[in-house]
Amino acid sequence: MSNITVQDVKERVIADNDAVAGVLRAELEAKNVFLINLMASPGAGKTTTLVRTINALKDEYRIGVMEADVDSVVDAETIEKTGAKVIQLHTGGSCHMDADMTKRGIEALGTDNLDVVFLENVGNLVCPAEFDVGAAKKVMILSVPEGDDKPLKYPLMFTVSDCLLVNKTDTAKVFHFEIDRLKENIKPLNQHMPVFPVSALTGDGFDEWITWLKNEIKTWRLHN
Amino acid sequence: MSNITVQDVKERVIADNDAVAGVLRAELEAKNVFLINLMASPGAGKTTTLVRTINALKDEYRIGVMEADVDSVVDAETIEKTGAKVIQLHTGGSCHMDADMTKRGIEALGTDNLDVVFLENVGNLVCPAEFDVGAAKKVMILSVPEGDDKPLKYPLMFTVSDCLLVNKTDTAKVFHFEIDRLKENIKPLNQHMPVFPVSALTGDGFDEWITWLKNEIKTWRLHN
Numbered sequence: 077m078s079n080i081t082v083q084d085v086k087e088r089v090i091a092d093n094d095a096v097a098g099v100l101r102a103e104l105e106a107k108n109v110f111l112i113n114l115m116a117s118p119g120a121g122k123t124t125t126l127v128r129t130i131n132a133l134k135d136e137y138r139i140g141v142m143e144a145d146v147d148s149v150v151d152a153e154t155i156e157k158t159g160a161k162v163i164q165l166h167t168g169g170s171c172h173m174d175a176d177m178t179k180r181g182i183e184a185l186g187t188d189n190l191d192v193v194f195l196e197n198v199g200n201l202v203c204p205a206e207f208d209v210g211a212a213k214k215v216m217i218l219s220v221p222e223g224d225d226k227p228l229k230y231p232l233m234f235t236v237s238d239c240l241l242v243n244k245t246d247t248a249k250v251f252h253f254e255i256d257r258l259k260e261n262i263k264p265l266n267q268h269m270p271v272f273p274v275s276a277l278t279g280d281g282f283d284e285w286i287t288w289l290k291n292e293i294k295t296w297r298l299h300n
Numbered sequence: 301m302s303n304i305t306v307q308d309v310k311e312r313v314i315a316d317n318d319a320v321a322g323v324l325r326a327e328l329e330a331k332n333v334f335l336i337n338l339m340a341s342p343g344a345g346k347t348t349t350l351v352r353t354i355n356a357l358k359d360e361y362r363i364g365v366m367e368a369d370v371d372s373v374v375d376a377e378t379i380e381k382t383g384a385k386v387i388q389l390h391t392g393g394s395c396h397m398d399a400d401m402t403k404r405g406i407e408a409l410g411t412d413n414l415d416v417v418f419l420e421n422v423g424n425l426v427c428p429a430e431f432d433v434g435a436a437k438k439v440m441i442l443s444v445p446e447g448d449d450k451p452l453k454y455p456l457m458f459t460v461s462d463c464l465l466v467n468k469t470d471t472a473k474v475f476h477f478e479i480d481r482l483k484e485n486i487k488p489l490n491q492h493m494p495v496f497p498v499s500a501l502t503g504d505g506f507d508e509w510i511t512w513l514k515n516e517i518k519t520w521r522l523h524n
Contacts, residue, residue, distance in 0.1 A: 118341045118425050118454060119446025146426055148452040169456070171395055171426035199453065200424055201342050202370060202395035221445035221468065222343025228372040229423065230342060232393070244445065247474045 093207055097175035100182070100210030105300050109187045110293050111195065113173075113211035115233065118199035120219040121243040123151045124276040126194055130158040132286045137191040137293070142181045144173045144198050151196060161190065172203035175210050192293060201226070205233040212296055219244040220253045227261035235265045238292075239272070241285060246275040317431055321399035324406070324434030329524050333411045334517050335419065337397075337435035339457065342423035344443040345467040347375045348500040350418055354382045356510045361415040361517070366405045368397045368422050375420065385414065396427035399434050416517060425450070429457040436520055443468040444477045451485035459489045462516075463496070465509060470499040 104111050116122045123143075130139050139160040143152040144167055152164040163185045167173065173181075178195060187193065195211065197204045216237035218226055221244060227234045234240070240262070242255065255273060262269065270288055274281035328335050340346045347367075354363050364385040367376040376388040387409045391397065397405075402419060411417065419435065421428045440461035442450055445468060451458045458464070464486070466479065479497060486493065494512055498505035 117343065117423075117446075118450060119443075145453055147455050150449060150452055169426075169430065171424065198426060199341070200395065200426055202393075202422060202424055203427075206393065219343075219445065221443065221471070222341075225374060226342060228374055229369055231371050247445070247471065250471045250474055 090206060093175050096179065097208035097210040100175055100179045101212070104182070104187070104210065104212070107187050108297065108300060109190055110192045110213075110296055111178075111182075111209075111211040112192070113195050113197060113204075113209050113214045114217070115197045115201075115204045115214065115237070116199060116217035116243075117201050117219070117222055120199070120217045120222065121276045122196050122199070122217055123154050125217055125241060125243060125274070126155060126196060127158055128276055128279060128282060129286065129289070130155070130160050130194075132282065133192065133290070134159065136290070138189055140185050140187065140190040140193040142178070142185055142193065142195045144177075144181075144196060146170075146198060155196075161185065167198055171198055171200050172207050173197050173209050174207045178209040178211075201230040201233045205230070205236050213238045213292055215239045215241065217241045217243050218258075220247050220251050223251075224253050224255070224258040225261065227258070227265055231265050234262050234269070237266065237269060239270050239285075239288065242271060242273045243276055245273045245280060246278050314430060317399050320403065321432035321434040324399055324403045325436070328406070328411070328417075328434065328436070331411050332521065332524060333414055334416045334437075334520055335402075335406075335433075335435040336416070337419050337421060337428075337433050337438045338441070339421045339425075339428045339438065339461070340423060340441035340467075341425050341443070341446055344423070344441045344446065345500045346420050346423070346441055347378050349441055349465060349467060349498070350379060350420060351382055352500050352503060352506060353510065353513070354379070354384050354418075356506065357416060357514070358383065360514070362413055364409050364411065364414040364417040366402070366409055366417065366419045368401075368405075368420060370394075370422060379420075385409065391422055395422055395424050396431050397421050397433050398431045402433040402435075425454040425457050429454070429460050437462045437516055439463045439465065441465045441467050442482075444472050444475050447475075448477050448479070448482040449485065451482070451489055455489050458486055458493075461490065461493060463494050463509075463512065466495060466497045467500055469497045469504060470502050 272285040496509040
């Protein structure tokens with residue numbers, strides 16, 4: 077087997093993006109709006125996880141959601157039923173949200189009456205990892221059917237995330253997925269990242285995730 | 301719910317890419333090398349499908365594989381055991397293969413003793429759909445755990461593909477996946493695309509897919 081690198085030149089759009097992200101983060105801090113960038117593969121269960129998470133938070137916080145998708149409004153329609161304020165963002169073919177697109181989304185959503193905003197990023201484990209959107213926290217979902225080897229193939233996503241939800245644990249019996257092997261694969265990338273096995277379908281494991289998230293929001297608001 | 305488009309401007313890199321792809325396709329035709337662009341989400345089972353497909357073809361055709369990944373060589377090591385000629389391509393952070401990267405991969409692989417080459421694209425349902433790499437056929441894999449609504453969210457991938465494998469049918473009992481609903485969702489995008497339900501784990505459904513593929517290769521070689 078030979079091994080070659082076919083593209084070594086990284087576009088410098090990243091630096092410009094980071095500057096816009098920094099400004100947006102400062103603006104959101106000034107408004108006391110906690111933005112969460114939720115990232116995962118297609119079909120990992122982002123929307124189902126989000127619905128259950130919103131329901132667990134909505135008595136305490138006023139919640140907004142930006143649903144980013146290449147096309148369609150199916151996720152936004154699902155989220156709308158929770159009572160959260162929802163906006164659908166079409167990325168016009170782009171495979172990720174960047175800081176400028178997020179800034180425009182935030183302006184369109186309006187944050188005057190919101191405490192917590194979720195950005196459901198485009199289903200993709202590659203590019204969203206490279207683009208800081210100005211969020212307070214980055215949360216990744218990996219689903220059991222995707223396999224416990226994914227940190228080897230998509231290392232940046234596991235490196236930049238602040239927290240990992242391992243979703244669809246209810247299906248673990250039909251897949252050869254080992255949470256310990258996953259954690260071993262994550263260790264060299266992000267040793268202290270909390271990993272929460274959950275099932276967005278049954279609610280299993282959500283207590284730990286919601287406790288962590290509420291604590292992060294509280295700490296951020298205290299220091300803000 | 302409000303609905304806005306945050307990015308309408310598509311980069312014109314696509315036009316340049318298509319020109320390179322056209323040249324590469326002509327070169328591969330001159331060499332009688334049938335290139336297949338295999339696309340799917342992370343964890344949809346591209347490599348397992350490829351191993352079983354290679355084993356079904358290798359008595360008849362000399363096979364090469366280009367494994368495109370952001371990082372790691374795990375897939376190439378798996379493929380190598382089939383006896384196929386393998387090269388690992390690192391995309392250096394890019395979320396898709398383009399025609400120029402594919403051309404360089406083909407040069408590094410060498411095609412003098414090959415009849416069929418598989419490009420295992422980066423795990424991603426968005427950008428790989430936009431980039432013609434010069435392949436004779438585009439094959440998409442969707443796995444059952446991803447859900448039957450994916451054509452609504454990633455329409456371009458379903459539009460450009462010549463064939464769809466629906467993998468992990470062995471797990472259908474734990475997911476609410478309906479093949480008929482999937483086909484309904486595909487119909488407005490790509491009415492005549494063949495859809496093969498398979499399990500790369502058990503081999504179920506592979507006969508139909510292999511028959512289709514062998515027929516496509518034979519027809520292509522006859523007209524070439």
